Amino acid sequence: MLALVLDGIDQPLQLREVPKPAPAPGEVQVRLQAAALNHRDVWIQKGQYAGLKFPIILGSDGAGRVSAVGESVEPGLLGQEVLINPGQNWGDNPAAQARSFTILGLPQDGTFAEYVCVPARVVQAKPTHLSFAQAAALPLGGxxxxxxxxxxxxxxxxxxxxxxxxxxxxxxxxxxxxxxxxxxxxxxxxxxxxxxxxxxxxxxxxxxxxxxxxxxxxxxxxxxxxxxxxxxxxxxxxxxxxxxxxxxxxxxxxxxxxxxxxxxxxxxxxxxxxxxxxSTMGTEQDFARMVALFEQHQLVPAIDEILPLASGEKALRRMEQGLQFGKIILQILE
Missing domain, CATH: 3.90.180.10 (Medium-chain alcohol dehydrogenases, catalytic domain)
Incomplete structure (x- = not known):
């Protein structure tokens, strides 16, 4: 598959072919249609984030279709249009995240790619009133x-x-x-x-x-x-x-x-x-309630610009400069 890969601190994102991930038990593979940038991506590129590792595929926000399911995952998820909750392993305490809490895009490869594998429980049905690009703007920020x-x-x-x-x-x-x-x-x-x-x-x-x-x-x-x-x-x-x-x-x-x-x-x-x-990120319940609020009120997130996946480095520089009003989106699949 094609992915934007970061090879080291202060290195530009490189678009190249990498192995397509296969879903492990309990996971789904999502064929991504769109991904969105966050300041987190800029900080990782600059080396200003804990737990750095390279090479890494950045990206915490994404929306697409479930393209494969791992063992013990409901087969009915295949083909569903979903957005991804980037927060994983929150833990049992709703008041604060566990030490094992992680965010998609580091340490796990993220959404600046054609495919990503995530636990089945963190995908949620895409609101029908939103395009894939609009849905990709929601997860981490929402x-x-x-x-x-x-x-x-x-x-x-x-x-x-x-x-x-x-x-x-x-x-x-x-x-x-x-x-x-x-x-x-x-x-x-x-x-x-x-x-x-x-x-x-x-x-x-x-x-x-x-x-x-x-x-x-x-x-x-x-x-x-x-x-x-x-x-x-x-x-x-x-x-x-x-x-x-x-x-x-x-x-x-x-x-x-x-x-x-x-x-x-x-x-x-x-x-x-x-x-x-x-406050940091949110629980799976916070995420579900956020999506429900957007559905109930038919809200559409503000989008600053939609760029092709190959323009990921350009997108990061726009975010770094603080020029945007709304989310910067990478269109992965037309």
Whole structure:
């Protein structure tokens, strides 16, 4: 089969022929139609991820048809249109993943290929209203956004939500889901164009985080503080999120692209009775509920660009530069 292979740190992806994987007992083989990029792929290429091994086929998100089944797998899965939950071996504790938890695309070969083999339990029927490219945009970002919003922050209809750094896949999927359940959503970005696009997707409004004293300006415009704040940056800007949070608010973050959080005035947290929550990926139940929410509300994830598999290296550079609004998709099978 054809696959994009990463041979080492800072090496470009190489499209080449590799052996087609066969499903082990309990697994299915999926003939992939489309895959989607995540920042995780860029970090692995740069050597900024734990458990590196080479050569490796990157890619955590994918959608396609079940093309073969392993021993003890229901034969009725053959030919079904599916999307893949990239989280594997979560474990028995729904509160946190087990030490054995892994994500498709490292250490196991991922979805930047014509075929991939995964446990049968992690494939789920593709929502019929979505194309394969749209379905491929959902898995990692969707389950991350769902768990952050609903499992961890317990978002309720009517609450006011702030999503920082809108434009990336997780942030946009969180925006769509929060709007769908009746929350009032506001956003931040460094790009006025991205804020305008977020408003077109249902956000009430937004502000540039480059604006001087933006927390005060945004809370005035929104009519008060935010009940839920969703962030992936952390870093020095985290203190601003404490300022925009309403009393009793939940601040949940699923990443730290801006690095460590500097000294935080504790009174801002205890006097406002804030909850600071971490979140990573999600359980199989989180994943199923996320897909069901997209089906119920007929949501369609935002796609930035669809490129052929051979353009995987170009796609990674676009993601690295932060130019995208929505998911970058690799079309594998027309």
């Amino acid at each position: 389950v991350t956004a769902y768990r952050a919003l609903f499992t961890r922050a317990a978002l309720q209809p009517g609450e006011r939500v702030l999503i920082s750094g809108v434009g990336g896949g997780v942030a946009l999927l969180a925006l769509q889901m929060a709007v769908a359940v009746g929350a009032e959503v506001w956003v931040t970005s460094g790009s006025a164009e991205k804020i305008a696009k977020a408003v077109a997707l249902g956000a009430r409004g937004g502000i540039s985080y480059h604006t001087e004293k933006w927390p005060a300006q945004l809370t005035k415009e929104a009519g008060g503080g935010f009940d839920v704040v969703v962030d992936s940056a952390a870093g020095p800007g985290f203190n601003d999120l404490l300022d925009v949070a309403a009393p009793g608010a939940r601040i949940v973050f699923y990443g730290g692209t801006q690095g460590a959080i500097p000294q935080v005035p504790p009174a801002k947290i205890f006097w406002k009775q804030l909850s600071i929550l971490g």
